[in-house]
Amino acid sequence: MTLDITTLSLALFLVYLGNTFLALFLIWVQQRFPGCRLWVTAQALLTAGALLMLLRPYLEPVVIVAGNALLLSALLVFAHALWVFRLKRPFPRAIYFVLIPVVLSLFMVSNQNFALRALVFSVWAGLGTLFDAVLLLIQREPRSQQVRLLTAIPFGLASAASFFRAGGNMIPGIPVGSFEHPEGANGFYLLGAMLLSTVMLFGYFMMLSLKDQQTLHEKELQILKRNHQLWETNKAKDLFFSLVAHDLRGPIGGAARFARKHLLSKTEPQDDRFEALDTLTASLEKTNEFLEKLLWWSHAQLGAWEPHCLPVELNAALSQAVDWIKPLAAQKNISLRFPWNSLPTIETDADSLQRILGNLLSNAVKFSLPDREISLSVQENPDSWEIRVEDHGIGMDPKSLEALFKIEQKLSTHGTQGERGSGLGLILARTLALRLGGDLILSSQLGEGTTATLKLPKTRPQEADEAPPL
Missing domain, CATH: 3.30.565.10 (Histidine kinase-like ATPase, C-terminal domain)
Known part of the structure; x- marks a missing residue:
């Protein structure tokens, strides 16, 4: 299978350019998600890389290496956006240092045969797209599983195609063609890249859908937490009121029985009545102190x-x-x-x-x-x-x-x-x-x-x- 690389490069450039402008428009109309600017940056890098690939016949080898580096850098920026969105934590910036061996390896094989150049690029591309797919498939919100799977499919297929292409260029005797007219695995890879780029046109919409699912999941967790707090509060209040009733019933009931026995009795000596009155007063003062604290506490709760x-x-x-x-x-x-x-x-x-x-x-x-x-x-x-x-x-x-x-x-x-x-x-x-x-x-x-x-x-x-x- 032999393909015209110029036509494919032009088609890829136009698709990536359309993806970028569509994402910018959605951001402009406030359709955003955490990491959306990084997502658009990655799409812009893909567009720039596809443009340099389109202009490859007129460029120096070092510029061609830069174009390939831009395409691979886009995968890392996609990972940065997914990390921020899915994991809700700072992205480890040290991961960007992996671009150093990426650029060096691309530069070292820039003057080698097409099979070796395709092998190096495909290995890095396979690792990058696999990383992106894994970040999408991490289980955090059960209800978003289907949307996450659909969003991860393009990255997963791109990773599988990259490793398939790398394997095809390693096996002797399989035709590889040239960059201008790729054959075998290289031809299928570029054709697949064209098809996947159209699927990725909907990537931004998928991320927006994921954000909605994530927000809904967080709201549900908040509601469950609040319901549990209300249940605990009501349970505690019921117990508290029963304790208060018990603490009040004892002193008040005891005071009533004490007064009937010692104060209302006609046979009780006068001195004993004064002593009983003092005891009753102390009990009522304790009860009053308890009620006053209870009133202050309820006042502070309002x-x-x-x-x-x-x-x-x-x-x-x-x-x-x-x-x-x-x-x-x-x-x-x-x-x-x-x-x-x-x-x-x-x-x-x-x-x-x-x-x-x-x-x-x-x-x-x-x-x-x-x-x-x-x-x-x-x-x-x-x-x-x-x-x-x-x-x-x-x-x-x-x-x-x-x-x-x-x-x-x-x-x-x-x-x-x-x-x-x-x-x-x-x-x-x-x-x-x-x-x-x-x-x-x-x-x-x-x-x-x-x-x-x-x-x-x-x-x-x-x-x-x-x-x-x-």
């Missing part, structure tokens, strides 16, 4: 609620929190070490800050042994302030520390002198910290103590973080 940020002096805020906790610390003979050095003024919500500091200090006292020390320290970072509350109490094991901020578990433990808590204090503190644009981080060692670190931004948060889900 998306419409925003902190009221104003200038707050850290010295004054810390002093107020320490003064509030001193009576509780005195009951255990716990000393408070406080940084009396001058601290700056920051913009934050004063009420929220006091809530956070009060919870941290009360927990530190609750879980500290008598005659110990609680220390407060302030550290400046480039973009935030860190307020640390460190105690030397009973500490926590990793399992308890992990469950501490999970509302559905609502970890509630007794203090070193039997103090009871609601289990909401630290959950509320971290929720408020996040709404202030900061965070609350705890570290603890069982038997050694706990350190709570409150991070507050130096600048007023433009948009407060959302509170963590239930």
Whole structure:
């Protein structure tokens, strides 16, 4: 089979030129995909290579080598575009160094016979198109399998044809012809290149279809993730409400029975009634504290609620929190070490800050042994302030520390002198910290103590973080 190379070269040039202009037009009308500019660049390189092949009889050998290098470079740029589109990660630019041996090998055989030149070009072309086909066939979106396969077919056929041509030029006795009039495998290869170039006219449309399939797949994953989060949230809320109902039923029911037995009884002595009234008042105060924390937490969960940020002096805020906790610390003979050095003024919500500091200090006292020390320290970072509350109490094991901020578990433990808590204090503190644009981080060692670190931004948060889900 003998073909006229001039006619084939002209046809290839026109097809590649049409592909390039069509792709440019689609980009101009906003029909794009990640890596589309690289795809058009590769098509432009194919067009330039086909033009130099068409003008081959009038060019110097070094220019002919450049034309072949352009055709092979296009395959690498196609791979770059597919890598960016399919893998969504930076392309390893070092791969472009493979063009050095490509150009050197083309230059070294430029004065050899046609069979050797065709062999070298075909091997490189086969490897390049195989790489492109593999990138297209990588399984990432199951629903796009058919489109990916159709897009990969031209590259796969071109790779098979290139290796077939390379094998044909290696076998002695098979006619190869010349570049102007190729025969055998070379003739079939060039004819196949012409047919495949027309198929690649639809390559850009296939990539657009792949982008649509990929976008749809990502949206489905987002919907599934959001549904799972909603399911987890509803499950946690159901459990949380059952825990709240249990925590409220006990004190309120107990208070009612206690009042009926000790306060409404006509035989109860007056002194015993006053003692019972004091016990009942303490129980109701604990219940009120629990409800207040619950109200603050639910308030912080509302998306419409925003902190009221104003200038707050850290010295004054810390002093107020320490003064509030001193009576509780005195009951255990716990000393408070406080940084009396001058601290700056920051913009934050004063009420929220006091809530956070009060919870941290009360927990530190609750879980500290008598005659110990609680220390407060302030550290400046480039973009935030860190307020640390460190105690030397009973500490926590990793399992308890992990469950501490999970509302559905609502970890509630007794203090070193039997103090009871609601289990909401630290959950509320971290929720408020996040709404202030900061965070609350705890570290603890069982038997050694706990350190709570409150991070507050130096600048007023433009948009407060959302509170963590239930």
